[in-house]
Amino acid sequence: MGVITAAGDHWQRVTDEVADDLAVDAIDRERAGEPPSDEVARLRESGLPAVLTPPAPDGRGMGWREASAVVRRIAAADGSIGELLGRHYVLSWSARFFATPERAAELEARAVREQWLWAGDTAVPRPLPRGDLPGPTLTPADGGGRFLLDGHRALPTAVGEADRLVLDAVCSVTHEPVVVVVDARHPRVGRVLAHDRLGQRLTGAGTVHFDGVPVDAADVLGPAGRDEDTTPPHAALAPHALGLMLTQVALGVAEGALAEARDLSRSARHTRPPHDDADLLLAYGELALALHTASAVADRATAAMEEALAAGRGLDHERCAETAAQATMAGAVTTRAALLTGERVLALTDADGVDRFWRNVLALVDRGPAGPTMRAIGDHYLNTAGNGVPSPPWPDHYGE
Structure with a gap:
């Protein structure tokens, strides 16, 4: 997972405290399925919604990589609240995507001042x-x-x-x-x-x-920027920013699932026959490798997104296309790893409540045919990367 910088050490501690608090009763709350009024109250008390806003010259807000680390940590404890926070953060960028710089500055300052969700x-x-x-x-x-x-x-x-x-x-x-x-x-x-x-x-x-x-x-x-020929590059980032943040949420859910399965397996290991250990180690090795690979790809895409967002209206089409490509690749790799993890932890543990991870992954990732996404990635690699050719139409995930 990306690490919150030294300047954000306080918010890393706050994030850990909130995540630990959410994890305590995650199973019971998920089963009750009530509106997240209490959870949002916890978030507001922690200050996270106010700080999860675009970085500003006066020091308010949080950069993309730091925010992604916060969202991913929360998602590992509670996927729903991770998604809620992740969408909140991306939507807080909307004025920078679609409005004038002056209007964006006014709106963001008011949003922080009044602590909007x-x-x-x-x-x-x-x-x-x-x-x-x-x-x-x-x-x-x-x-x-x-x-x-x-x-x-x-x-x-x-x-x-x-x-x-x-x-x-x-x-x-x-x-x-x-x-x-x-x-x-x-x-x-x-x-x-x-x-x-x-x-x-x-x-x-x-x-x-x-x-x-x-x-x-x-x-x-x-x-709203629906015409690919006239949409400025900085506005064209909007769907890919949300898609990448939802990738972080799905990755956090999968990491939470594997960590909980590991803890359950450790506690039950003394009851497992010795000859089963090799299969157990193989299973955990495969899942750990899949998630580490997805994490590396997602972290690279996150760094690219932060640079693209920092460029603002100076972003060019080529960098926008490359950022979109990296976000799409991160989503594709994470989808495979998260689906595999959600399915396998059920077989590894067969424990009460573990099924929530699998269901959350299914709700988060794109389960449509992989062919169009793979062809778009291949098209970018073959025809676009490094030569300035306009980008292919990347999948639009800026919605539910």
Whole structure:
């Protein structure tokens, strides 16, 4: 796992304390499947949501690598809360991705000052099933100085706990998607929580309904950036940043699973016949190697992402493409390692509660056909890497 720097030693200790606290009753809380109100209260008390914001010249915030280490450590103890924090951190970058630098500075300063917890989803709008409710629509009001937001959106985290939501909405005038910031506490925002999820049961997922929610013009951050030819490189990083952070969450869950299985195997080892030890050592060796390999690839992608984010509006297309490639490779390697680990720990331990790791991994990783991702990686390696050729269309994971 990436290590929090010396300047962040305090937050490493805080992270360890929060993770240890979450691990104590992880099984019971996962089974209860209640909204994460108590867990978010623990996080707010620790100060982690306020510090997990983009780094600023005045010293506030946390860099990408440090934040990834925090999220991964929390995910090892509780995958749901790791995802909640990871999405919060990436969404806190939204103004830098989509708004002007001046607006980003204002919004980030206020978010830290008021200790906002971010939630949301800026996924590409998709056709709705027959009979489904409309997605968010933004309609000008008051001569264009304000807008009204209507519709609904399914969100993966913090539906009942967030202070602000970041969403894409279609403008009713231009019919183009824009990114907006919405006050999640407004009385015209309704919520329906999701129940009985397969995994990641404590993220606070659900559906948010908007009934004429006012949105100030300043909170319309900018175009959602769906046109690959016109999207600036710094904005094109958005889906890959979230994809890479979810990779860290999945890797943390897998590392937590292997650590718990190891502890269970150690405690039961005196009951295991000697001739089984070789098979046990082989199994743990294979899993440890898979996770160490995934960790190395993820850490390299994380370093590349931090450099790309630091470049800001000076980021060029070539570096953006290389960062996207590394994030995608990290996701592919981690998916294989996490799925293998989640499955194997069940057989290694057969212990109460261990199945939560497997279910959480299934909820986090992309279980679609691997071919398109592998072909995109191969295309980048063969036709793009090192020669400046435009990048292929990388998979979009900036959503649930």
